[in-house]
Amino acid sequence: MKKKILLLSTGGTIASKPGPEGLAPSIGSDDILSMIGVLIQNYEVFSKDLLHLDSSNIQPEEWRIIAREVYHCAAQYDGIVITHGTDTMAYTTSILAFMLRNVPIPVVVTGSQLPLEHPLTDGFDNLRTAFAMAASQVPGVFLAFNRKVILGARAVKIRTTGFDAFESVNCDYAGTVDAGGLNINHQVIPPVQGRFVLEDTLCTDVFLIKLTPGLNPEIFDMLLTMNYRGIVIEAFGAGGLHFIHRDLVSKLQKIADHGISVVVCSQCLFERSDFSIYQTGQKVLEKGVIQGFDMTTEAAVTKLIWALGQSQNCEQVRKIFSQSYVGEVAL
Numbered sequence: 001m002k003k004k005i006l007l008l009s010t011g012g013t014i015a016s017k018p019g020p021e022g023l024a025p026s027i028g029s030d031d032i033l034s035m036i037g038v039l040i041q042n043y044e045v046f047s048k049d050l051l052h053l054d055s056s057n058i059q060p061e062e063w064r065i066i067a068r069e070v071y072h073c074a075a076q077y078d079g080i081v082i083t084h085g086t087d088t089m090a091y092t093t094s095i096l097a098f099m100l101r102n103v104p105i106p107v108v109v110t111g112s113q114l115p116l117e118h119p120l121t122d123g124f125d126n127l128r129t130a131f132a133m134a135a136s137q138v139p140g141v142f143l144a145f146n147r148k149v150i151l152g153a154r155a156v157k158i159r160t161t162g163f164d165a166f167e168s169v170n171c172d173y174a175g176t177v178d179a180g181g182l183n184i185n186h187q188v189i190p191p192v193q194g195r196f197v198l199e200d201t202l203c204t205d206v207f208l209i210k211l212t213p214g215l216n217p218e219i220f221d222m223l224l225t226m227n228y229r230g231i232v233i234e235a236f237g238a239g240g241l242h243f244i245h246r247d248l249v250s251k252l253q254k255i256a257d258h259g260i261s262v263v264v265c266s267q268c269l270f271e272r273s274d275f276s277i278y279q280t281g282q283k284v285l286e287k288g289v290i291q292g293f294d295m296t297t298e299a300a301v302t303k304l305i306w307a308l309g310q311s312q313n314c315e316q317v318r319k320i321f322s323q324s325y326v327g328e329v330a331l
Contacts, residue, residue, distance in 0.1 A: 009049050011058075012053075014032070032127075053085070056088060064200045091298050093153070095202075101197045104139050169269055170330065190327045205308070233289075304321075
């Protein structure tokens, strides 16, 4: 029996056509299905247009739309494929992984670097991989691109135009495609541990800051006046912040005193941060910051947005970050 797959279209390059102001999403899910034809002959495919947006315009409001649609449709299908623009795709896959707790079917997000109508598009190959993963009966949220399948909360876009646009950071691929077909690495895929629930209450008052030498600590005072509830800091190396000349560390105490959750991870793309190694890192730990360890920036930001939606109590947020829900961190 053919697997029932739902295709949800949100726009992006894969659905774009050239216009007077450049590429813009112009084709819908039915058009995509008619174009990929033979690629989906082994599946029973249904389609629905959710959005027609460049992914730069996909924000928390759109995340909720996508998550709610998946939640309401999951019981009717064996898998779901979502077409999406590449620029914010890793943020979307990360937040969907958190919002769709214990999703019982594969939810696979994909797109392309060239429009589907372009003669050299990578879209056909990416859709082929996405549909294969959606029919795999392996539950979870995934990103499929360039014959690779990545855990949703481990994906990072690393190239602006190359077809090998995404990498699985600090985690092996969830799947790869070669002459043997789709090879799934079950060891990296977190098991379903409970009933399927939609947790779509989010707190968007989260700010991401990348440290640079000489950064003025007063920026944290500004964030206080703007009523941010969470801050993600990309620190140096294994977790360094400067405290000579410009004392960032003491500012973090003020932030903590105001009940704002601070997550600190590394600017380095690979390997984990560890604040116990250096004096600067230990000073930060004393101020109550939350370690990001080997999380991607996309996962750290979206997990904080999601965690603060569950509770704005700093200790509860810390407890949430002490767990790995969807393989987002190796604790």
